[in-house]
Amino acid sequence: MAKVIVVTSGKGGVGKTTSSAAIGCGLAMSGAKTVIIDFDIGLRNLDLIMGCERRVVYDLINVINGEANLQQALVKDKRISTLFILPASQTRDKEALTKVGVEKVIADLKADGFEYIICDSPAGIEQGAMMALYYADEAIVTTNPEVSSVRDSDRITGMLSSKSHRAELQLSPIRVHLLITRYCPERVEKEEMLSIEDIDDLLGIELLGVIPESQDVLNASNLGEPVILNQDCDAGKAYQDAVDRLLGIDREFRFVTYRKKGFLSRIFGG
Amino acid sequence: MGLLKYFRQEKPKKGSARLAKDRLQIIVAHEHSFAARPSYLAEMQQEIVAVIRKYMDISSDDVKCEFSDKAEDDMSVLEVNVALPKHK
Numbered sequence A: 001m002a003k004v005i006v007v008t009s010g011k012g013g014v015g016k017t018t019s020s021a022a023i024g025c026g027l028a029m030s031g032a033k034t035v036i037i038d039f040d041i042g043l044r045n046l047d048l049i050m051g052c053e054r055r056v057v058y059d060l061i062n063v064i065n066g067e068a069n070l071q072q073a074l075v076k077d078k079r080i081s082t083l084f085i086l087p088a089s090q091t092r093d094k095e096a097l098t099k100v101g102v103e104k105v106i107a108d109l110k111a112d113g114f115e116y117i118i119c120d121s122p123a124g125i126e127q128g129a130m131m132a133l134y135y136a137d138e139a140i141v142t143t144n145p146e147v148s149s150v151r152d153s154d155r156i157t158g159m160l161s162s163k164s165h166r167a168e169l170q171l172s173p174i175r176v177h178l179l180i181t182r183y184c185p186e187r188v189e190k191e192e193m194l195s196i197e198d199i200d201d202l203l204g205i206e207l208l209g210v211i212p213e214s215q216d217v218l219n220a221s222n223l224g225e226p227v228i229l230n231q232d233c234d235a236g237k238a239y240q241d242a243v244d245r246l247l248g249i250d251r252e253f254r255f256v257t258y259r260k261k262g263f264l265s266r267i268f269g270g
Numbered sequence B: 001m002g003l004l005k006y007f008r009q010e011k012p013k014k015g016s017a018r019l020a021k022d023r024l025q026i027i028v029a030h031e032h033s034f035a036a037r038p039s040y041l042a043e044m045q046q047e048i049v050a051v052i053r054k055y056m057d058i059s060s061d062d063v064k065c066e067f068s069d070k071a072e073d074d075m076s077v078l079e080v081n082v083a084l085p086k087h088k
């Protein structure tokens, strides 16, 4: 069964696009035919993070308006043969996103054999964000350990359970996962940052992954290479763990505790 | 609070994370109770005010409707408070 997964948060700049790219990549690497749809109309960015910005011809709105067909708009990833991107429009406004239009695109993608349809949500709780989550079967609520992000995540979790297609038709509810990003164990140790336990107490959502704050994420976006492709770095490994858990594989949580560097490791690194 | 009790308290947390969590707990609980309010509440409040107004001189600010639906209670409570002018 094909799965529609929205990556959402309410708040902007918390790592939705970074996570959509990494998780989409990871799912595709497992062999499943995967598409990542950029719902951030007017502010498309997924293409840059994926490194395919120069190959974008048509976009989601073109497909919805019948100005291009799906095959023309899908951008195939150069690295992973099972991965595709459906870019956002840079010029139209969000009103062009309609329920009917999105429903048809998703149905066509399913008919085309896509197993995972990842919806990269824009920030906010307006039209674009609502359309990204409306047809979701599962949701990855992306949260930074910081007050406004946690509050917005709670808010968007409420929307998932009241404003989605599944809610309106009283189908089984969207399965909601929590992805904590930009986590800094050292600052948690100093009690300057909300801990995983704190966020869990507050939101009560099943934890999918914890991605550490890392310079490697910025490097990855500079290169247009989703960070999960760099399996030498902690953030890449943490995203891989999250993907594995999505696929039902048990993984221990890593990079979540702070160890003061000892004398030797300070000298030799590590 | 007695001095002994004061010293026995949990060691205060060093950073600001504790306060962040406490503030979030309050606001999240508040927003949940707000979201759980039945949608007809505002309209019902207006009708209640209209009925009381037929007999008494009050303004709509004198009526407060509170709906609470706490997880730990086994029922929801609708509380209607009407501040009446002093009976002369």
Ligand SMILES: Nc1ncnc2c1ncn2[C@@H]1O[C@H](COP(=O)(O)OP(=O)(O)O)[C@@H](O)[C@H]1O
Pocket (backbone or CB within 6 Å): A009, A011, A012, A013, A014, A015, A016, A017, A018, A019, A045, A123, A181, A182, A183, A211, A212, A213, A214, A215, A217, A218, A221, A235
């Ligand atoms: N784990 C992380 N460590 C460091 N920087 C991160 C991490 N995750 C995301 N970022 C940075 O945060 C910024 C916002 O990320 P982005 O994925 O575009 O967020 P959103 O899509 O939610 O607006 C980017 O500059 C990105 O590089």
Ligand SMILES: [Mg+2]
Pocket (backbone or CB within 6 Å): A016, A017, A018, A040, A045, A121, A122
């Ligand atoms: Mg984004």
